[in-house]
Amino acid sequence: xxxxxxxxxxxxxxxxxxxxxxxxxxxxxxxxxxxxxxxxxxxxxxxxxxxxxxxxxxxxxxxxxxxxxxxxxxxxxxxxxxxxxxxxxxxxxxxxxxxxxxxxxxxxxxxxxxxxxxxxxxxxxxxxxxxxxxxxxxxxxxxxxxxxxxxxxxxxxxxxxxxxxxxxxxxxxxxxxxxxxxxxxxxxxxxxxxxxxxxxxxxxxxxxxxxxxxxxxxxxxxxxxxxxxxxxxxxxxxxxxxxxxxxxxxxxxxxxxxxxxxxxxxxxxxxxxxxxxxxxxxxxxxxxxxxxxxxxxxxxxxxxxxxxxxxxxxxxxxxxxxxxxxxxxxxxxxxxxxxxxxxxxxxxxxxxxxxxxxxxxxxxxxxxxxxxxxxxxxxxxxxxxxxxxxxxxxxxxxxxxx
Numbered sequence: 001x002x003x004x005x006x007x008x009x010x011x012x013x014x015x016x017x018x019x020x021x022x023x024x025x026x027x028x029x030x031x032x033x034x035x036x037x038x039x040x041x042x043x044x045x046x047x048x049x050x051x052x053x054x055x056x057x058x059x060x061x062x063x064x065x066x067x068x069x070x071x072x073x074x075x076x077x078x079x080x081x082x083x084x085x086x087x088x089x090x091x092x093x094x095x096x097x098x099x100x101x102x103x104x105x106x107x108x109x110x111x112x113x114x115x116x117x118x119x120x121x122x123x124x125x126x127x128x129x130x131x132x133x134x135x136x137x138x139x140x141x142x143x144x145x146x147x148x149x150x151x152x153x154x155x156x157x158x159x160x161x162x163x164x165x166x167x168x169x170x171x172x173x174x175x176x177x178x179x180x181x182x183x184x185x186x187x188x189x190x191x192x193x194x195x196x197x198x199x200x201x202x203x204x205x206x207x208x209x210x211x212x213x214x215x216x217x218x219x220x221x222x223x224x225x226x227x228x229x230x231x232x233x234x235x236x237x238x239x240x241x242x243x244x245x246x247x248x249x250x251x252x253x254x255x256x257x258x259x260x261x262x263x264x265x266x267x268x269x270x271x272x273x274x275x276x277x278x279x280x281x282x283x284x285x286x287x288x289x290x291x292x293x294x295x296x297x298x299x300x301x302x303x304x305x306x307x308x309x310x311x312x313x314x315x316x317x318x319x320x321x322x323x324x325x326x327x328x329x330x331x332x333x334x335x336x337x338x339x340x341x342x343x344x345x346x347x348x349x350x351x352x353x354x355x356x357x358x359x360x361x362x363x364x365x366x367x368x369x370x371x372x373x374x375x376x377x378x379x380x381x382x383x384x385x386x387x388x389x390x391x392x393x394x395x396x397x398x399x400x401x402x
Contacts, residue, residue: 067203071210080104080218081115087211088120095200096120097187099167103132104175104183106219111231112183119191125166127186135184139174145205146172149195171196173205175212182215227301229279230286238300242310242361249355256312256353257319258368261285261326263305264345264380277337278305281344284335292325308368316352323348323383331381347375351386 070090077083084102091097102115114126138146148169167188175183185208190196196204225237233241245256263269263285270278282305289299289307298310309326311319327348334341349371351364359367371386378384 067206070207074207074210074214077214078218078221080113080215080222083211083214083218084115087207088117090207091204092120094203095193095196096191097170097189098191099186099188101127101186102175102183103127103135103186104215104219105136105181106223106231127165131165132184135172136181139176139181139184143174143176145174145201145208147201148172171201171204173208175208175215177212177216179216179220182212182219185211230282230301232286232289232307233298233300235300235302238298238302238308238310239361239365241298242364245310245312246353246358246361246364249353250358253355254313255315256310257314258351258353258364259309259311259319259323259326260302260349260351260365260368260372261289261307261309261330261346262348262372262376264347264376266305266344269342269344273337273340273342277335277342280337281335281342284333285330285344285346288329288333289326292322292329308365319350319352320383320385323350327381327383345381347372347380348383349373349375349386350383 070086074083074086077086088100091100096119097117098119100117100120102113104113104115106113112129112132116123116125116127118125146169148171169186170189171187173185173187174181175185187196187204225233227234242258248254249256263281266278266281269281282301285307286299286301289309293299293309293311296312300308302308311322314322327346330344330346335344336342349368351368351371353364367386371384375382375384
C-alpha cells in the first residue's frame with residue numbers, strides 16, 4: 001500500500017531539484033554566451049590592432065615609470081663618474097652595447113675626458129679627438145641624435161675606419177643642456193638582440209638629456225674646487241679637506257701625512273722652453289701624482305709649481321715609500337713638448353700627522369713647507385721629513401736665498 005504522506009513529501013522536493021537544475025542550465029548557457037561575446041570582441045580588438053596599441057601603451061607606461069625613477073636617482077648624484085656608473089648599470093638591465101664612449105668637455109677649455117667601455121667594461125682605448133670635434137660641430141647645427149643606419153652611405157660617420165675608430169658607431173647622442181654642449185655619447189651595435197628598438201632609443205635619448213643636466217651641474221661644481229690647468233683640487237678645497245682630516249684625527253686618532261712638492265728650477269725651465277712647455281710640465285706632473293696616489297687621498301695644485309698631497313690612514317713606512325715613488329716617477333717621466341722629451345725633477349717635504357703631533361691646518365702647511373725648503377737646501381730632487389729641528393735650518397735658508 002502506497003504511503004501518500006511520504007509521496008507528497010517527495011513531490012515538492014523533486015520539483016525544487018528540477019527547477020534548480022533548469023536554472024543551472026540557463027546560467028551555463030548565459031555564461032557560454034558571454035564568453036563567446038567576449039571572445040568575439042577580443043578577436044575584433046586584435047584584428048583592428050587596438051589590442052597591440054593597448055599592450056604598447058602599457059609597455060610605454062612601464063618604461064616611463066622606469067625613466068622617471070632612473071632620472072630621479074641620476075639627478076641626486078654630484079660626481080660625474082658616479083653618474084656614468086649609474087647610467088651603465090641601467091643600460092646593463094636592458095641591453096649591452098659592444099662599445100660605449102662618453103666624451104665630456106669640461107668648462108674653461110680643459111682637456112676632453114673620455115670614458116670608454118667594451119661590453120660595459122672600462123677600457124683604455126680612446127676615440128680620436130678629431131672625431132669628437134667633427135661631432136661637436138655637427139651638434140651645434142643639429143640637436144637631434146644620430147642614427148647611423150639611417151644616414152646616406154657617403155656620410156662621414158659611415159666610414160668609421162677613415163675616422164680612426166676601432167668600432168662602428170650605431171647611435172650618437174649630444175650631451176646638451178642650458179649651458180651648451182657638454183660632450184657626446186657614442187654607442188655601437190648591441191652584443192645580442194639585434195638593432196636598438198624605438199623604445200630603447202627613446203629611453204637612451206631621455207636619459208642622455210638628464211645626464212647632460214647632471215654633468216653640467218657636476219662640472220660647474222668641480223670647476224669651483226679644481227685647478228683649471230691640471231684638473232687637480234685647488235687651494236681652498238684642499239685646506240678644507242685638511243681641516244676635516246685634522247678634526248677626525250683629533251677626535252678618533254689615526255695617522256695621516258702631508259707631502260708638498262715643488263718643481264726644481266721651474267723658472268729656468270720656463271725661460272728655456274717657454275710658458276706653454278711649463279704648462280705641459282705641470283700637467284705631466286699632475287698625471288704622475290694621479291697614477292701613484294690612492295683614490296681616497298687628496299691631491300691639489302697649491303699655487304705656481306707647488307703641489308700638495310694629503311695621505312689618509314698612512315703610517316711612516318707607507319709615506320716614505322710613496323714619497324720616494326713620486327720623486328722617482330717625476331724624474332723618469334718625460335715631458336713631451338713639440339716632439340721633444342724634456343725632463344724635470346722635484347723636491348719634496350713631508351709632515352706626518354698623528355694625534356700627538358697635531359696642530360691647526362695652517363701650522364701643518366708651515367711645517368711641511370719647512371721640510372720642502374730643507375730638501376732644496378740639500379741640493380733638490382730629494383725627500384725630507386719634517387722635524388722640529390728644521391725650524392732653524394729653514395729660517396737660515398730663507399735668509400740666505402730670499
